[in-house]
Amino acid sequence: QVDVAAMVQLFGYVDVTDSGFIVAVLSIAFNPLFWNVVARWEHKTRVFSQVFGSPRAACYCLGTVILVLNCVRSHCFTEAMKSQPKLEGWDCHWTYYSGLAISAVGTLFVISSFLALGFTGTFLGDYFGILMEEKVTSFPFSVLDNPMYWGSTAIYLGWSLMHASPAGLLLTAVVAISYTIAVLYEG
DSSP, X not given: OOOOHHHHHHHTTOOTTOHHHHHHXXXXXXXXXXXXXXXXXXXXXXXXXXXXXXXXXXXXXXHHHXXXXXXXXXXXXXXXXXTSOOOGGGOSXXXXXXXXXXXXXXXXXXXXXXXXXXXXXXXXXXXXXXXXXXOOOSTTTTTOSSHHHHHXXXXXXXXXXXXXXXXXXXXXXXXXXXXXXXHHHHO
């Protein structure tokens, strides 16, 4: 038997019909779908490598598009949180600093993943035929599978706590579900 009282209370603070919330959910779900579809299409057809004149140029272009889409997603996430009510009991120093710490850990995982993989390793270079010499097993990969995905999720969780936002927590769950599906698809 699962106690759903906490979820019922959380949903009482979230208007899932709010247009900003819907846009945030769509942008969260779109990003990993987009980059996986584009990368697989490139792997099968090499169309982007041909259009951009090289696999490296195509990968850098895709990486730039992914970064822009991630900025749009973060903006939509933040705007959706701002448009929804705060959970007053969480609007305190303890929750704020807990969220800050969780965001810091997430940022550590994201940045250290990027540094370990490099730009083309981070942004699907393997689908463009740009392969790394060997599998990366150093930190953060030594402590966590898919540290960039889970670090990003932690950043959103921390951001939600810092804003005492039930909507942010629900959107963070959407981020986690989207990344879980992406991991299954990529695996």
